[in-house]
Amino acid sequence: MANQTGAAKATKAVKPGPTAVAGAGTRALDRIIHERLRLGIVSALSVNESLTFRELKKILDTTDGNLSVHARKLEEAGYIGCEKKFEGRLPRTEYRLTYSGRTALENYLTHMEALIHAMRQG
Amino acid sequence: MAAVRPIRSESPEPIGLHVQAMDNLRFIRSTMETAGSFTAVPGRGGVLMGATALFAAFAAHMSANPRAWLKVWMAEALLALAIGLGFSWRKATRNSTPLLSKPFRRFVLALAPSVFAGALLTFVLYRRGLSQLLPAMWLLLYGAGITSGGAFSVRVVPVMGMSFLALGSIATLAPLSLADLLLAIGFGGFHIVFGCVIARRYGG
Numbered sequence: 001m002a003n004q005t006g007a008a009k010a011t012k013a014v015k016p017g018p019t020a021v022a023g024a025g026t027r028a029l030d031r032i033i034h035e036r037l038r039l040g041i042v043s044a045l046s047v048n049e050s051l052t053f054r055e056l057k058k059i060l061d062t063t064d065g066n067l068s069v070h071a072r073k074l075e076e077a078g079y080i081g082c083e084k085k086f087e088g089r090l091p092r093t094e095y096r097l098t099y100s101g102r103t104a105l106e107n108y109l110t111h112m113e114a115l116i117h118a119m120r121q122g
Numbered sequence: 123m124a125a126v127r128p129i130r131s132e133s134p135e136p137i138g139l140h141v142q143a144m145d146n147l148r149f150i151r152s153t154m155e156t157a158g159s160f161t162a163v164p165g166r167g168g169v170l171m172g173a174t175a176l177f178a179a180f181a182a183h184m185s186a187n188p189r190a191w192l193k194v195w196m197a198e199a200l201l202a203l204a205i206g207l208g209f210s211w212r213k214a215t216r217n218s219t220p221l222l223s224k225p226f227r228r229f230v231l232a233l234a235p236s237v238f239a240g241a242l243l244t245f246v247l248y249r250r251g252l253s254q255l256l257p258a259m260w261l262l263l264y265g266a267g268i269t270s271g272g273a274f275s276v277r278v279v280p281v282m283g284m285s286f287l288a289l290g291s292i293a294t295l296a297p298l299s300l301a302d303l304l305l306a307i308g309f310g311g312f313h314i315v316f317g318c319v320i321a322r323r324y325g326g
Contacts, residue, residue: 039146043150044157046154059156059157105150116140116143116147119139119143120140
């Protein structure tokens with residue numbers, strides 16, 4: 001429960017940037033990855049074939065609850081795939097970036113770069 | 123009457139969208155670099171390096187004189203370097219990361235001094251007729267380089283380095299007749315075993 005509250009807080013932490021950015025003449029920003037932890041998950045998975053829950057937790061320095069809630073959101077959006085296995089008796093959850101997840105990250109990067117370029121020119 | 127103070131302090135300058143965008147890009151890059159340490163060392167390349175080292179150990183053992191023996195191992199070192207670089211490039215391309223990403227640069231910079239020292243000492247010791255010291259020196263210096271390079275990588279890499287250090291220590295005491303066997307265990311066996319672990323767990 002405590003974890004879920006933490007996750008909810010983290011979700012609320014999304015800054016009001018998207019609306020403003022969308023209004024700045026560029027296409028709508030992907031709200032799913034425009035959140036620190038979800039962006040971190042997608043970025044970390046983009047340079048690895050797969051990462052376990054524990055590895056992602058270590059890389060992103062976050063809690064179990066936060067990571068699982070945000071990973072589930074990405075999974076629901078089809079950006080990452082999740083596979084649950086057993087290593088001996090220990091459960092092992094492995095995440096992979098899907099094709100649409102990689103495309104979403106590439107679009108997000110393009111969007112950010114376009115935004116910086118537009119602001120510099122303006 | 124006391125002056126009325128505003129409850130809220132004056133808000134700082136609003137953060138520009140481009141500043142926020144740059145911050146996001148920096149975050150993506152640093153996350154990729156941290157996570158990239160899982161991929162910097164190519165596992166499959168290690169397996170291939172191990173396989174060629176086994177052939178080299180056999181060929182070196184069959185060689186007629188110290189000069190031919192050294193030539194075999196020098197050729198193997200160059201081949202291993204080419205395999206290592208080739209597979210690192212392959213892995214970086216497949217994972218869409220630049221080859222000279224921070225973790226890879228760190229690994230190479232930590233390994234390079236040991237490789238340089240090894241190359242120089244090989245030349246000096248061979249010229250002075252002290253070739254019998256070469257196997258232990260190669261294993262120890264390679265182990266030292268991999269251990270320090272692995273400090274920035276996943277745990278399996280420094281463990282591999284320490285295994286080379288342990289084997290190198292044994293080589294300092296072992297008779298010369300076992301030199302090729304020890305080199306086969308280190309450059310062949312360790313590369314294959316640890317390469318398989320890295321390939322299976324850390325993305326190729």
